[in-house]
Amino acid sequence: MSAVIPPEHPDDRPAEEPGTGRRRWWRRERVVEPVLPEGWRTGPAWQELxxxxxxxxxxxxxxxxxxxxxxxxxxxxxxxxxDRLPGHHADASPLPAETARPDAAPAARSGLPDRAHPFRGSPAERWASGADAIVLPEAKAVGGMSKADVALALRLTKEFLVGTNLDPAVLRGGQPTAAMALLDPKAPDTLPELRRALRDPDEKHNPLNLVTRFDPDEVAPAGDVVRVRGRMTFGAGKRGEVRVHADYTFVYPLVRAGGDGSVTRTIVRRDVKASLMDPARWLVTRGKLNLGWYYSEVGNSACKVYDGYYHPEFEDGPHSGDPAEGPAVDPYDRHRSLGVPADGSCGTVTRT
Structure with missing residues (x-):
C-alpha cells in the first residue's frame, strides 16, 4: 500500500528502510446510566413539603x-x-521552526480526520502550512560565493520545493513548469530525464522522484492546506559553489474525486541537495540550480505503480498495487535518516 521512491544518486544511502501502509482506528463508546424516577404512589407530608x-x-x-x-x-x-472534546488536544499550539534533526518521532495523537479537520490525529496538526513553513536560514558568504549568491541559492531551492510539492495545479496532475525553469539547462541529465519521466513514466523514469502529483480522476485535495515540516541548511562546496541541503516532509489530506466520503492522508518526505555555482569557474548557467542527489519517501501510496501519480488508499476502500512486504515505518519520524531498501521493496506505515 506504499510506494518508496528510489534515489537519483546511489551514494551515501542511510540504513533505514522506509515504507507505507494503513492505520486501523478504534473508538470508545460512552455508557449512559439510566435515571430512575421517584415512587409515584407516595409523597411527603405537607410539613416536609x-x-x-x-x-x-x-x-x-x-x-x-x-x-x-x-x-x-x-x-x-x-x-x-x-481540551475535553473528542479529538482535541490541550497542546495544539504551532511548533517552532525546525532547526536541527529531532531526537525522536513525534508523540501519537488521537482522533479521526474529516473535511473540517483533515489533520486531526496527525502530528501535522501542529505544523506550519504551505510555503511559509519553509523558513530560510540567514545567508552569509561561503566557498567564494557572496552573501547575495547564497541568498539566491536558498531562495531558488525554496521555489523549487514549492513548485514541485505545493503548487495546486501540479498536485492535481499538472506539469511543474515553474520549477523546471529554475534548473540549469546545461546540466546533462536532470531536465531531460524529468521531461522524459513526465511524458512517459515508468519504473526507471519516475517523475515522483522529484514531483508530488495525484491523479485528478481518483482523488482531490481536502481543502487548500498542506502541512510542512523540515529545515534548510547550506555550506561551501568546491571553490565557487554553495551547496544547499533541504529536508522536508509534506502532509496532503485527500478525498475521493467528487469530494464525498472519508479523508485520507499521504505523507511525502523530500531530501534534496542543490548547488548554485559561479559561471566564471564552472560550465553552468548563471542563476540556475544544479541538483546533486535527492531521496524521496512516501507514506500511503500504492506499491510499485509507475504511472506518474501517487495513489493513496482509504480506510473504507480496497487495496491497490502490490502487497507491502517491507518493515513498518513511522512517516512522521524525522529523526531517522532517509534511505531506500536495497531490494526496492516497500513496507507499511504505522500511521497516516
Missing part, C-alpha cells in the same frame, strides 16, 4: 450561579472546554 421547597429553591440558586460562572469562564478561557 414547605421545607423541601425552600431547600430546592436554594439548590436551584446555587446551580444557576455555578452555571453562569462556568459559562463566563469558558468564554474567557475556551480551551477549558475544547
Amino acid at each position: 414547605n421545607g423541601r421547597r425552600n431547600r430546592l429553591r436554594t439548590v436551584r440558586t446555587v446551580f444557576v450561579l455555578a452555571l453562569v460562572s462556568g459559562v463566563a469562564l469558558v468564554v474567557v478561557r475556551p480551551a477549558l472546554l475544547l
Whole structure:
C-alpha cells in the first residue's frame, strides 16, 4: 500500500528502510446510566413539603450561579472546554521552526480526520502550512560565493520545493513548469530525464522522484492546506559553489474525486541537495540550480505503480498495487535518516 521512491544518486544511502501502509482506528463508546424516577404512589407530608421547597429553591440558586460562572469562564478561557472534546488536544499550539534533526518521532495523537479537520490525529496538526513553513536560514558568504549568491541559492531551492510539492495545479496532475525553469539547462541529465519521466513514466523514469502529483480522476485535495515540516541548511562546496541541503516532509489530506466520503492522508518526505555555482569557474548557467542527489519517501501510496501519480488508499476502500512486504515505518519520524531498501521493496506505515 506504499510506494518508496528510489534515489537519483546511489551514494551515501542511510540504513533505514522506509515504507507505507494503513492505520486501523478504534473508538470508545460512552455508557449512559439510566435515571430512575421517584415512587409515584407516595409523597411527603405537607410539613416536609414547605421545607423541601425552600431547600430546592436554594439548590436551584446555587446551580444557576455555578452555571453562569462556568459559562463566563469558558468564554474567557475556551480551551477549558475544547481540551475535553473528542479529538482535541490541550497542546495544539504551532511548533517552532525546525532547526536541527529531532531526537525522536513525534508523540501519537488521537482522533479521526474529516473535511473540517483533515489533520486531526496527525502530528501535522501542529505544523506550519504551505510555503511559509519553509523558513530560510540567514545567508552569509561561503566557498567564494557572496552573501547575495547564497541568498539566491536558498531562495531558488525554496521555489523549487514549492513548485514541485505545493503548487495546486501540479498536485492535481499538472506539469511543474515553474520549477523546471529554475534548473540549469546545461546540466546533462536532470531536465531531460524529468521531461522524459513526465511524458512517459515508468519504473526507471519516475517523475515522483522529484514531483508530488495525484491523479485528478481518483482523488482531490481536502481543502487548500498542506502541512510542512523540515529545515534548510547550506555550506561551501568546491571553490565557487554553495551547496544547499533541504529536508522536508509534506502532509496532503485527500478525498475521493467528487469530494464525498472519508479523508485520507499521504505523507511525502523530500531530501534534496542543490548547488548554485559561479559561471566564471564552472560550465553552468548563471542563476540556475544544479541538483546533486535527492531521496524521496512516501507514506500511503500504492506499491510499485509507475504511472506518474501517487495513489493513496482509504480506510473504507480496497487495496491497490502490490502487497507491502517491507518493515513498518513511522512517516512522521524525522529523526531517522532517509534511505531506500536495497531490494526496492516497500513496507507499511504505522500511521497516516
